[in-house]
Amino acid sequence: MRVSKLFGKTQREIPAEADNLSHQLLIKAGMIYQVAAGIYSYLPLAWRVFKKIENIIREEMDASGGQELNMPVLQPLELWQETGRDLAFGKGLFTLSDRRERKLALGPTHEEIITILASRNIKSYRDLPQLLYQIQTKFRDEPRPRGGLIRVREFSMKDLYSFDVDEERLDQSYKKMLQAYRNIYHRCGLIARMVEADSGAIGGKDSHEFIVITETGEDEVIYCESCGYSANVEKAQSIKSKSEDENPLPLEEVSTPGMATIEEVSEFLKVPKNKTLKAVFYVTDGELVFVVIRGDIEVNEVKLKNALRCYELRLATEAEVKEAGIVAGSASPIGIKGVKVIADESITLGANLVAGANKPDTHIKNVNYPRDFKFDLMADIAKAKAGEGCPKCGSKLASVGGIEVGHTFKLGTIFSEKLGAFFIDSSGASHPILMGCYGIGLDRLIAASIEQNHDDKGIIWPLPIAPYHIYLCPLYLENPEVKAAAENLYADLEAERLEVLFDDREESPGVKFNDGDLLGIPFRVTISPRTLKANSVEIKRRSEKESQLLLLDEAVTKLKELIKES
RNA sequence: CGGGGUGUAGCGCAGUUGGGUAGCGCGCAGCGUUUGGGACGCUGAGGUCGGAGGUUCAAGUCCUCUCACCCCGACCA
Incomplete structure (x- = not known):
């Protein structure tokens, strides 16, 4: 891709309303554009990142036995009334009427639909277990959208639902998903902490959240250094101080x-x-x-x-x-x-x-x-605080902020019972199917990745989710030798199917370097009269300060290796 | 929804107190000189001053209503 043709411009100044780091950088880099509160357009660079994350998630879901399907955004409101979740979501549910005045909801999640689907297609223990997922747009009328992509009203979620015959098998499915989640975060260059969580409007028993620790996070995690206990503050327990025993005195x-x-x-x-x-x-x-x-x-x-x-x-x-x-x-x-x-x-x-x-x-x-x-x-309706005692080991609790990038629930039978998803066991007895659900917000993953991977110059994309791998940056393009060398190298890299963003603009070095850093492309390849004198190009990793010279002839092979290793 | 704030060119802002010609910087277009970390000069394009109504000879500025956006809280991927 040539920068001169790329849709989306970097900005020197950032809009006043963006005060969150990932939001600022995404806008400054020209990657997203706000349409309304909590509603964004993705420009080509951000969309490439999105699709890479989507593919990583898809690979991990498929690898753990998931089957991808697709369910509708538009859902009859009656379905929500049946499970009582129209009330649980309350105003968070976007609703509308069709031409016949039938009430519809824009799906904020899909437990209802998937459970109905399961009830039609799972009849016997032989049909179990199942892991079904989709990657799809969700709508939630958030009381307050905020932080750029961190909290939006229209967002993409990977939601997987597990179906099992009993608690034990549910635990196995759950564990499988937890491992898949760890893989996903790792591949996206994120360090996510798994914590105990409240299950909120989704319902169910056990629940865990994956939190990426950031300075600007909106969630609080209470954790224990010594035994590893960690929980969202919504769920966290703690041992409170006790004053000395005294004999009761009269009122x-x-x-x-x-x-x-x-x-x-x-x-x-x-x-x-x-x-x-x-x-x-x-x-x-x-x-x-x-x-x-x-x-x-x-x-x-x-x-x-x-x-x-x-x-x-x-x-x-x-x-x-x-x-x-x-x-x-x-x-x-x-x-x-x-x-x-x-x-x-x-x-x-x-x-x-x-x-x-x-x-x-x-x-x-x-x-x-x-x-x-x-x-x-x-x-127990007490809020846990840092400094109080760990409920598991009694040591002192600490607290950090972060962004929730995933949430898993053991739903049990609450949905299958309400919506009639039963199976027949080997003895012919009927049971409700044990369910679990597992969500990852893709938009938020992008934001979290930037929060965790940046410096004062801009974004530092981890290679697996970077929009391009190489920033080809010729200086003094009006120099015919530079121009020819750059065009040749670009053609060679493209021929090797490497992902190259070619800065073919006749801009000053400062502008190009700054844009390259802002966009966060992992490898920068500089060509200038200076490097050509040594018949070479300069290679620099976005994440490192030092650069190295490579012979022009070897550049393609070497870059290929470097990208493969990363 | 409660509390706080902001709407003037693509972005960042001044102008509103005290009504009278629509401004600055960046960006954008053209030309020239530059340029290994956001260069400089000249020329130019770009505005329903968030919207509606009102007061006035005259409104970006005063009044009324309204909309949008942002921040703090309740919600959550």
Whole structure:
């Protein structure tokens, strides 16, 4: 490909709205163009990267026994109502009506469709196991698209679904996929960390995410250096500090004028935050919920949502709290009525705590559970923090940010039961098929790869996903010798079917070098009067500083070797 | 949806306070001189000032409504 003909221009300045690194570089390199919030066009260079990633994924899926198929984007909304996932996805589901006013959804994922498909085509244990996948466009009306390709509304996902006869076989399929995923990330030049995850709207039991650690990641991983435990913060557990055992003292009301937050109360009463109780109010599917948790711990809303088995969860407004007759700032589980109370397990860690009094400007000292209050449900709804104890080994937990580039779920039988995907075993008995699902976001993989492979000059593509392998960069093209040598070398490289981007523009060396670095092509081949004097070309890896001279005659063979080795 | 911000040439911005000729840099086109890490000179093209309505002799600037985009939070590949 000749740069002079390449569709898409590099930019010297980046649009103000791009503040994420991969987003900035993709735009600066002229690889993507934003059409609307979370909707992008891919220009030829980025599209080549996309297709390479797609092929790597396809190869790995096929190698582990997957069969590729294709399912529709347009899906009847009824199907979603049948599994209740129209509610689970809520507004995230793009919906529309056809000319007969039939409701349709744009598929955000395909468990429903694939399960129906399985129910028609899998009848016997002899038909199992199956690994079925597609690489296809998904639509999700994200509340807030962001970060360029990291979070978009229209994106490409490889989604594979496994079908097995029992848990044990499901585990085997699951393991197979985990290994395929590791291969994929490795081949894309990514270091991805596998962590325990919440299964969210997809549902199911075991779930893992693959997170690429980056500076600008939107996910948080809690992990343990010593035993290797790692989990998304949404799922992570931790051992919280416990205050010293004390004998319960009698309740005592204290005046706390104007003190509403835990900080204020703890400061005012000279009591550490972990010896206070905090009240937090949520509204879930229309109902007010009172959450009690130790003052120094934050509520993990994902865990809370799971504990309540609800679709919608949000913090209650002040008005809603007031309307329920609760005194914000001094709310207390003691003597509260008419509200569902959820307690975090942390309330058992410590004695003689400070809680609200359900009276303005008043708190109560020496509150002890179970002596002083009751609740409707106790669960682990605490957010884990770095510095707390590892749930597996007790060592100190740490935290890092990253981008989720893959998610796997053991679905079990939730979909097969709802949608009637059963098989007959060898004894003639009918069972629901055990399912798993496994997703990788391709667009995000591109973004993550840039986040992990770049320098201040631009992108450094790992060879397997680079749009081209060689940046052929002649200097002083108006010099006939340079011109002839460059054209010849270009023709020879093309003849060997090497992937060459030929910068045939009459630009200054600085412009060419900078563009080459920005585009991140792995090998740069420079030809100039200087190199020709030695009858040679200069070769430089994008990832390294040093360059080397190669004889012109040997250049093609040598480059071929270098690319093969990489 | 809650909070914050921005819309003026392809990109980055000034001009809005105090209404009166549409500006700068980069990029783009032509010519010339340069050029081993984003060169310089000259000439030129490019604008519904996000949109609609209003006030005014006159609106990029004032008023009303509206749309889009970005950032922080709830969502997730």
